[in-house]
Amino acid sequence: MDVDEPKEKKEASETAEVQEEKKEQAILLVTADLRFALTLGSEISAQDKAEKKTQLLDLLKKHDMSFFYSQVNTQFGWEPDAEVLSQLKAKNETKLKELETKIEEAKKNAGDTEVREAVYNKAVYLATIGDKKTAMEVYEAAYEKTVGAGKRIDLVFDLIRLAMATGDTKMVKDNIERARKLVEEGGDWERKNLLGVYEALYLITIRDWKEAVKLFLASVATFTAYELFPYETLIFYTVLLSAVCLDRPTLREKVIRSPDILTVIHEIPNLKEFLFSLYECKYADFFNALAKLVDQVKKDRSFSAHAPYFLREIRVVAYTQFLESYKSVTFASMANAFGVSTAFLDRELSRFIAAGRLNAKIDKVGGVVETMRPDARNVQYQDSIKHGDVLLTR
16 A cells, blocks of 8 residues: 555655656757757758658647747748637636636745745746746746755756757856856755756857866766757767867777767767777778768757867867877878878868968978977977966066
């Protein structure tokens, strides 16, 4: 019987149910991903675009998202269905009146906790239908009534997701800082891990990838932020950033030998070939995998804007890794290793060398690339002079 069920077992069961519910991506971010997909050009076929349009409109209708329904029709120049829009608005009005009634009843007949829950439910509904401005106001009212760091952090996570779904980077930044302070004041281990994933996703957008990869790697074994994206997406982000940001020993320790990553990486198209061909110095295979992977990067809402930067940085990593093994190498040999033409390689290396990204020089007459390894003693001397100038200035 339920009355005889041990308290620990009951709590564990409830926790499992909550975690199961969290394994679905938040509806706000699902619709945001679909809206983004519809902005893509040649990266997505006409058939896929039509299917995503249908999925998006069906979700907006299913969840009575009247504000978002109006926005997407304006954004894409679609002709809105006046009857559908009228029905959605009517449902919103009815639901909001119901939620407001519950708030008033809680104020009259219940305690502060019940009032807070009623206000919070209204904020969640407003966010879901797309009334961002009003939702933020009601969320703040709920925040003021919330006691305890844990629930306050959860509420701030709601605000971060709303900001991410609407592309409000400043709002994301402000609320991540807010959540960080709350975690420091009394957040538990699970919420601290969640914040790491939220922050890493934000860091992708501002291109602070070295910090982002640290947070993603720390989350691989303890990931629970399914409301943001599936676990496969975490592995996708982690491998991409690790390849760009980590040195070979760290890449081997944290990624190549990670059981959590190896279990999932084969389920993501082209990712395993991309990672292992780079690490194993199979550069022609690496370039082939990279060409396929870039299409996936361009389709990702968080990574898409940084696809050209990623493509440039990962090529620098590959060229640097190759040249470290040689004092000099012929253009023909290097071009053959990468599976490209000598003309293409000449353009690539010239650009990266001129930008100071590769420590090498090109001998056009001899048809070779010479590696310029910096003199450690000279580097130390220049560093000492620089720090001495700073000290004298002070």
